[in-house]
Amino acid sequence: MEKRIRILVAKPGLDGHDRGAKVVAQALxxxxxxxxxxxxxxxxxxxxxxxxxxxxxxxxxxxMSGAHLPICEKLMREMRKNKIDDILVVVGGVIPKRDIPxxxxxxxxxxxxxxxxFDESTRWIKEHIKNR
Amino acid sequence: xxxxxYIKNEKDEVQDVIxxxxxxxxxxxTQKDLEEIGFDPSKDLAPPGEYPFTRGIHLxxxxxxxxxxxxxxxxxMPKETNERFKLMISHxxxxxxxxxxxxxxxxxxxxxxxxxxxxxxxxxxxxxxRDFEVAFQGIPxxxxxxxxxxxxxxxxxxxxxxxxxEKFGFKxxxxxATPQNDILKEMIGRGAWIFPVKPAVRLIGDTxxxxxxxxPRTNPVSVCGYHIRESGxxxxxxxxxxxxxxxxxIDEVLKRGHHIDDFVRGFTFNLNVFGNLWEQVAKFxxxxxxxxxxxxxxxxxxxxxxxxxxxxxxxxxxxxTKAQPENNIIRGAYYALAAALGGAQTTALCSFDEAYTxxxxxxxxxxxxxxxxxxxxxxxxxxxxxLAGSYFIETLTKQMEQKIVEEMKKIDEMGGMIKAVExxxxxxxxxxxxxxxxxxxxxxxxxxxGVNKYTEGEEMEVELHEYRQESVQEQVQRLQGVKRERxxxxxxxxxxxxxxxxxxxxxxxxxLLECCKAYATxxxxxxxxxxxxxxxxxxxxx
Numbered sequence: 012m013e014k015r016i017r018i019l020v021a022k023p024g025l026d027g028h029d030r031g032a033k034v035v036a037q038a039l040x041x042x043x044x045x046x047x048x049x050x051x052x053x054x055x056x057x058x059x060x061x062x063x064x065x066x067x068x069x070x071x072x073x074x075m076s077g078a079h080l081p082i083c084e085k086l087m088r089e090m091r092k093n094k095i096d097d098i099l100v101v102v103g104g105v106i107p108k109r110d111i112p113x114x115x116x117x118x119x120x121x122x123x124x125x126x127x128x129f130d131e132s133t134r135w136i137k138e139h140i141k142n143r
Numbered sequence: 144x145x146x147x148x149y150i151k152n153e154k155d156e157v158q159d160v161i162x163x164x165x166x167x168x169x170x171x172x173t174q175k176d177l178e179e180i181g182f183d184p185s186k187d188l189a190p191p192g193e194y195p196f197t198r199g200i201h202l203x204x205x206x207x208x209x210x211x212x213x214x215x216x217x218x219x220m221p222k223e224t225n226e227r228f229k230l231m232i233s234h235x236x237x238x239x240x241x242x243x244x245x246x247x248x249x250x251x252x253x254x255x256x257x258x259x260x261x262x263x264x265x266x267x268x269x270x271x272x273r274d275f276e277v278a279f280q281g282i283p284x285x286x287x288x289x290x291x292x293x294x295x296x297x298x299x300x301x302x303x304x305x306x307x308x309e310k311f312g313f314k315x316x317x318x319x320a321t322p323q324n325d326i327l328k329e330m331i332g333r334g335a336w337i338f339p340v341k342p343a344v345r346l347i348g349d350t351x352x353x354x355x356x357x358x359p360r361t362n363p364v365s366v367c368g369y370h371i372r373e374s375g376x377x378x379x380x381x382x383x384x385x386x387x388x389x390x391x392x393i394d395e396v397l398k399r400g401h402h403i404d405d406f407v408r409g410f411t412f413n414l415n416v417f418g419n420l421w422e423q424v425a426k427f428x429x430x431x432x433x434x435x436x437x438x439x440x441x442x443x444x445x446x447x448x449x450x451x452x453x454x455x456x457x458x459x460x461x462x463x464t465k466a467q468p469e470n471n472i473i474r475g476a477y478y479a480l481a482a483a484l485g486g487a488q489t490t491a492l493c494s495f496d497e498a499y500t501x502x503x504x505x506x507x508x509x510x511x512x513x514x515x516x517x518x519x520x521x522x523x524x525x526x527x528x529x530l531a532g533s534y535f536i537e538t539l540t541k542q543m544e545q546k547i548v549e550e551m552k553k554i555d556e557m558g559g560m561i562k563a564v565e566x567x568x569x570x571x572x573x574x575x576x577x578x579x580x581x582x583x584x585x586x587x588x589x590x591x592x593g594v595n596k597y598t599e600g601e602e603m604e605v606e607l608h609e610y611r612q613e614s615v616q617e618q619v620q621r622l623q624g625v626k627r628e629r630x631x632x633x634x635x636x637x638x639x640x641x642x643x644x645x646x647x648x649x650x651x652x653x654x655l656l657e658c659c660k661a662y663a664t665x666x667x668x669x670x671x672x673x674x675x676x677x678x679x680x681x682x683x684x685x
Contacts, residue, residue, distance in 0.1 A: 025245035027334015081260035
């Protein structure tokens with residue numbers, strides 16, 4: 012049997028709008044993944060540590076406050092420091108189109124602005140895990 | 144969203160309509176429907192201004208008083224917010240609705256490492272009284288009421304507001320603040336919580352008790368079904384949960400020995416307007432009636448003024464879409480219509496660009512114009528509760544009423560809202576509903592124009608509000624300046640006094656007021672509370 016994908020759904024920073032994170036967590040679980048949800052108000056350090064402890068394949072960030080660029084930069088830095096930058100990172104939330112290239116430059120491969128169909132994001136994750 | 148589900152046959156004829164609250168709509172309503180549901184005009188439809196207030200809380204409706212318009216405003220530093228306040232007032236806005244940035248909402252100062260990247264982003268940054276002095280400079284606080292969208296640290300911000308008003312020479316019995324101050328809904332849906340449930344509720348009790356004596360024109364609590372609905376629940380649950388949250392705060396004050404009629408007039412509600420128009424109008428009418436019954440029968444309120452459900456009906460954020468953003472202007476107009484037909488006292492609308500960004504001035508003004516057109520051009524002031532007596536609306540109002548009562552009962556049986564939140568029951572229910580809803584949209588069962596029907600391919604870009612990194616420096620410098628100039632020894636002593644008051648479970652408001660006046664920071668006061676109360680831990684719901 013194929014190993015189930017383990018994904019950490021994380022809410023970094025101070026923003027508490029977690030409808031999106033919780034909805035996506037349920038969709039990922041229904042798509043056969045093992046989902047670990049961090050809860051709110053997580054620091055990048057906490058997220059990195061949870062990712063290590065839970066030995067996840069993917070980290071999915073949900074960001075609504077507009078602070079996605081600094082948060083993602085910080086996470087990638089922290090992951091390199093902890094030598095876990097092989098973990099796939101995806102981000103969802105309120106992401107203006109013009110920021111997508113900047114996020115890709117930082118190293119975020121999967122970017123799913125609010126309203127992305129569940130099929131599309133789950134398929135993307137499965138394919139990118141397979142290809143690694 | 145929350146639009147109804149339409150079941151159609153192969154000829155595209157509508158076979159059934161299912162509202163978000165689960166009610167089925169019939170193709171035709173007659174007198175018979177009213178009889179079947181037990182509609183009794185003498186009980187259900189007293190004149191407006193009379194118990195049970197289904198038809199409104201004022202006899203003359205909008206004839207005697209137009210609604211208050213209160214767009215949610217605040218970004219960047221206090222000076223920018225002050226300029227936007229003045230712009231909106233100059234265009235006819237009649238109240239303020241202050242947005243705070245996330246660090247302020249979470250009780251962190253602008254120089255806190257955890258605040259990095261968030262200072263001034265989604266609202267105004269407030270560290271000390273100095274910031275309020277700038278933000279409210281030149282605002283006639285005796286005429287313009289201020290909604291303060293703050294919860295976990297609402298007690299601090301109310302004290303800050305009083306200190307500001309006093310500093311500007313306004314008498315405390317003349318100024319009117321409406322801090323949101325609803326922490327239970329933060330734990331259910333908006334996430335800006337700090338302290339555990341019980342001390343957090345006690346702080347709300349403190350603000351209510353204090354306002355009763357010291358700030359008589361202040362509405363110390365605005366109970367928010369709004370955000371719970373944004374998080375996924377149905378319109379029925381929105382009202383049921385809001386009422387049970389309100390009951391929790393009432394119980395907190397009652398146990399201190401006060402009488403219901405002495406404080407409950409300070410309660411207001413913040414309710415949502417998106418979704419099926421009829422369902423929203425029926426919801427508001429049913430809610431007004433049930434709140435009056437709740438106060439009278441559950442709490443024995445005697446004063447008629449205690450029974451009035453007052454509030455801000457507006458927003459509609461979840462109904463707005465990122466796709467084809469100009470459609471949100473049209474949606475907003477219908478949502479505002481729902482608020483007007485539902486008898487709102489105060490209103491605000493999410494701006495058309497809000498699915499992307501902090502509203503630009505043009506977008507905020509469009510929302511204001513929407514209200515002005517409704518009230519002054521198309522006839523919303525003409526007569527009170529214009530849909531009363533409609534077979535359909537009265538039947539639906541009764542049905543909503545019954546469902547809200549059922550939902551409230553579930554929470555009662557669980558032992559009340561504190562239990563329901565501590566165990567994660569409500570959070571789980573809301574998350575489940577949100578997921579089902581999203582699946583409905585993605586499958587095309589719930590129509591969202593521009594999203595899953597009548598799509599246009601490439602998304603258009605809207606103008607974005609610019610986040611100014613350099614102004615963060617100004618804010619941090621102002622904070623450092625305040626700390627240099629104030630009497631630090633006095634601040635340390637006042638914070639110690641605050642700590643003792645919190646430990647001894649005294650009402651902390653007078654202590655907070657002294658701290659604010661001495662320019663203690665929001666972060667310093669919050670830290671005292673964190674040490675005494677600890678922090679909330681989210682129940683796991685997956």
